[in-house]
Amino acid sequence: MIEVQGFTKQYEGRVAVDDLTFSVQGGEIVGLVGPNGAGKTTTLRALAGIHPATAGRILIGGHDLAREPIQAKRRLALIPDEPQLFSSLTVWEHLDFTARVYGVRDWRAPGERLLTELELIDRRDSMADELSRGMRQKVAVACALLHDPAVLLLDEPLTGLDPRGIRTLYDTIRRRAAAGCAVMLSSHLLGQIEGLCTSFLVVRLGRMLFHGSRDDLRARYAAELGEAASLEDIFFHLTEDAAPGTPA
Numbered sequence: 001m002i003e004v005q006g007f008t009k010q011y012e013g014r015v016a017v018d019d020l021t022f023s024v025q026g027g028e029i030v031g032l033v034g035p036n037g038a039g040k041t042t043t044l045r046a047l048a049g050i051h052p053a054t055a056g057r058i059l060i061g062g063h064d065l066a067r068e069p070i071q072a073k074r075r076l077a078l079i080p081d082e083p084q085l086f087s088s089l090t091v092w093e094h095l096d097f098t099a100r101v102y103g104v105r106d107w108r109a110p111g112e113r114l115l116t117e118l119e120l121i122d123r124r125d126s127m128a129d130e131l132s133r134g135m136r137q138k139v140a141v142a143c144a145l146l147h148d149p150a151v152l153l154l155d156e157p158l159t160g161l162d163p164r165g166i167r168t169l170y171d172t173i174r175r176r177a178a179a180g181c182a183v184m185l186s187s188h189l190l191g192q193i194e195g196l197c198t199s200f201l202v203v204r205l206g207r208m209l210f211h212g213s214r215d216d217l218r219a220r221y222a223a224e225l226g227e228a229a230s231l232e233d234i235f236f237h238l239t240e241d242a243a244p245g246t247p248a
């Protein structure tokens, strides 16, 4: 569903992401994990077609993002780290607006289901300005899911959510993946998303350090760190000690 070949991004000649190659299939939930400045947001924004790759190729549902941007973008949704809402629209009006942008007909029943699923139904007539940060985040999620994307990208989605909000979002993500959606989400902390993700892509300074399942990660570092090492321990070991550019 997502195919990334040699993705490289430079800002004014400085390399932010260097030669990433990976794929995400429908049903997978991939955690893009790395410390500050690792290139997570840059990668997700490029996958969403917000800014072009300096080099490499990105395909969404078989459509090349550079050559067929409309077909590719129709199949995806990005939930940014800061929810971007219109202060003077209500929650319901956000869904209405999103449905118009994506040409979604018959959106009202699915819209109600989404608001119920995300525990926002009581706030459907509230203005975005009147919502808490976590609620605003959930509105962004509802809008992103309204056109039933095949690829779902979430940048630091847990920021601002309370434990119940996190559980609700996890359930929503799992449900979409079970229905065949390819999901990629970023986080600073592997431990925080380890129960959700089916595999992990660990990056540092724009380079991929590891890509594989939790079991692969444990197996690779068991000898070095001991069987009792948590994923968090492994993450710190990987991102602090690995030489930049160590191949995955």
Ligand SMILES: Nc1ncnc2c1ncn2[C@@H]1O[C@H](COP(=O)(O)OP(=O)(O)OP(=O)(O)O)[C@@H](O)[C@H]1O
Residues within 6 Å of the ligand: 011, 012, 015, 016, 034, 035, 036, 037, 038, 039, 040, 041, 042, 043, 188
């Ligand atoms: N618009 C920009 N112009 C110039 N450099 C940028 C720009 N956006 C990001 N960078 C640089 O690219 C690198 C990767 O940044 P990015 O925001 O993708 O990292 P990140 O992993 O999402 O970090 P964080 O966890 O802090 O959000 C950093 O060195 C950053 O300074």
